Amino acid sequence: MRLAVCVCALPWLVVGCRFGEASFETSFDDVGFDAGGTVFSYADSRDVALVENADPPVAVAMTWVVFDPGSDLSDLDGASLFGMAHEMSVRDALAIVFARQGAIEAGSTTSVTKDGTDVVEGADLDFSLYLAPERLDAGSTYAEVVPLGSRRTLDVIVDSVSFTDADAGVSGTLTLTFEAVAGRDPGIAREGTITGSFRAPLVEERTAEKNLALLQAQSPVLPLPLAGRGTP
Amino acid sequence: MRRCAVIVGAAAVLSSSCAVGVDGDFNGVAFAPDRSVAAIVDSHDIVAFNGSFIPVERARASMTVNVWLSSAEPPMGDDWRRLPAGRLLDVRKDLAASDLLVLEDIPFDALQDGDTLTASTSAVDGAVGVARGDGDFAFALGQRVDDAWEQGLGGKVTVEIEARSLVRAKVRGGSLDAIVKVTRERAADQPEGGLATGTVTLQVAVDLAPERLAEANLAIVSPIARCRAERGPDAGLACAAADADPVVDATGVH
Numbered sequence: 452m453r454l455a456v457c458v459c460a461l462p463w464l465v466v467g468c469r470f471g472e473a474s475f476e477t478s479f480d481d482v483g484f485d486a487g488g489t490v491f492s493y494a495d496s497r498d499v500a501l502v503e504n505a506d507p508p509v510a511v512a513m514t515w516v517v518f519d520p521g522s523d524l525s526d527l528d529g530a531s532l533f534g535m536a537h538e539m540s541v542r543d544a545l546a547i548v549f550a551r552q553g554a555i556e557a558g559s560t561t562s563v564t565k566d567g568t569d570v571v572e573g574a575d576l577d578f579s580l581y582l583a584p585e586r587l588d589a590g591s592t593y594a595e596v597v598p599l600g601s602r603r604t605l606d607v608i609v610d611s612v613s614f615t616d617a618d619a620g621v622s623g624t625l626t627l628t629f630e631a632v633a634g635r636d637p638g639i640a641r642e643g644t645i646t647g648s649f650r651a652p653l654v655e656e657r658t659a660e661k662n663l664a665l666l667q668a669q670s671p672v673l674p675l676p677l678a679g680r681g682t683p
Numbered sequence: 684m685r686r687c688a689v690i691v692g693a694a695a696v697l698s699s700s701c702a703v704g705v706d707g708d709f710n711g712v713a714f715a716p717d718r719s720v721a722a723i724v725d726s727h728d729i730v731a732f733n734g735s736f737i738p739v740e741r742a743r744a745s746m747t748v749n750v751w752l753s754s755a756e757p758p759m760g761d762d763w764r765r766l767p768a769g770r771l772l773d774v775r776k777d778l779a780a781s782d783l784l785v786l787e788d789i790p791f792d793a794l795q796d797g798d799t800l801t802a803s804t805s806a807v808d809g810a811v812g813v814a815r816g817d818g819d820f821a822f823a824l825g826q827r828v829d830d831a832w833e834q835g836l837g838g839k840v841t842v843e844i845e846a847r848s849l850v851r852a853k854v855r856g857g858s859l860d861a862i863v864k865v866t867r868e869r870a871a872d873q874p875e876g877g878l879a880t881g882t883v884t885l886q887v888a889v890d891l892a893p894e895r896l897a898e899a900n901l902a903i904v905s906p907i908a909r910c911r912a913e914r915g916p917d918a919g920l921a922c923a924a925a926d927a928d929p930v931v932d933a934t935g936v937h
Contacts, residue, residue, distance in 0.1 A: 530769065536768075585932045598735035599933070
């Protein structure tokens with residue numbers, strides 16, 4: 452199912468109907484999170500040599516930018532594509548990667564803990580969070596720049612999953628916990644959570660990967676598409 | 684002498700008063716970065732801490748001043764990073780096509796004491812561009828050149844700054860009143876005669892800009908100026924796409 456909500460598209464959003472859905476809340480007073488513009492999943496079934504992986508990773512991409520991930524974005528005019536790519540760099544985004552498609556089951560809970568970019572616990576899941584830059588004004592001060600805790604644990608509960616139905620995709624709820632680590636984080640580092648739910652319809656791999664690359668041509672935001680197997 | 688034609692946009696936010704007076708030219712070649720100006724007291728270092736970045740207030744002796752002037756009129760009260768793509772592109776394009784002068788890392792104390800501070804550099808390969816200079820501060824200069832001007836610009840550039848007053852309020856605010864002299868001379872490897880040389884004097888009177896917002900925007904201005912300085916007038920608008928310097932936010936480095 453594609454169509455969830457039709458929105459009045461701003462010029463750089465181009466596509467008027469949202470794909471998938473997600474909503475989030477944060478425990479931070481001054482850090483919101485909105486990556487519910489476009490939500491989709493794809494199975495990374497083939498590597499750069501087109502060798503098929505029978506049990507591939509499954510990526511879930513969530514962006515503020517609204518677009519149709521199942522349509523080739525290279526058909527857009529340059530200004531529209533440039534505008535979308537720019538918005539990618541100044542808006543929230545989240546990528547979740549399940550290590551094995553076969554291990555994703557309805558009702559299952561999967562977790563991963565990372566210190567910065569290093570996974571310290573959990574081999575079945577990975578994630579990458581991109582928080583939008585602050586919107587500064589004349590009253591903004593450096594005193595407001597307080598880092599978030601660097602130990603981040605993502606817990607995902609899968610509500611439903613299918614890779615064969617007409618409505619194929621993954622849906623679930625998630626909690627991302629920010630924890631300050633003594634000796635690693637500065638004493639002022641903040642702790643808190645981002646919680647939310649998502650429904651990520653499945654998109655054909657090739658189109659999804661091409662679109663993700665196009666949207667991040669100016670500025671990488673998410674580590675998607677995934678690096679090819681064997682790529683350092 | 685010409686006077687700043689426009690009070691900087693969003694004046695109430697960033698600069699309640701702005702004035703740049705221009706006196707002189709380079710043998711008839713104008714250099715008039717007089718439409719917008721920002722003066723920023725850089726009072727924070729960004730300290731890396733195991734992957735986190737924390738702003739730490741500098742001791743007074745380590746504070747510096749950054750000043751940039753342009754004949755373009757970007758929206759000074761906005762965070763340019765968050766402008767719509769088309770508007771940001773216009774800002775970049777306008778800066779890349781403008782008379783532009785960026786002065787960075789000027790020692791605060793020396794400037795406040797009224798010292799005359801100087802930096803100079805010679806163009807690379809006898810071209811007309813100007814690299815960042817050695818001296819009391821760093822600078823980068825981009826100059827519009829009329830297509831009709833067929834000779835080169837003097838490749839040796841000296842910038843001199845002297846503050847008549849520099850007032851920094853404890854929490855926010857303050858002002859800078861300064862004279863900036865930009866002198867072009869023939870570089871050693873340039874042919875004699877026909878070059879645009881001379882001195883342009885800029886009289887700058889401006890309220891100090893809010894540090895964090897102005898530094899975020901300077902992160903866009905400065906690379907464009909460096910690119911233009913390195914490539915000279917032949918850069919055209921290519922420098923509009925110069926990568927911005929990183930900016931630290933609570934949400935990360937962008």
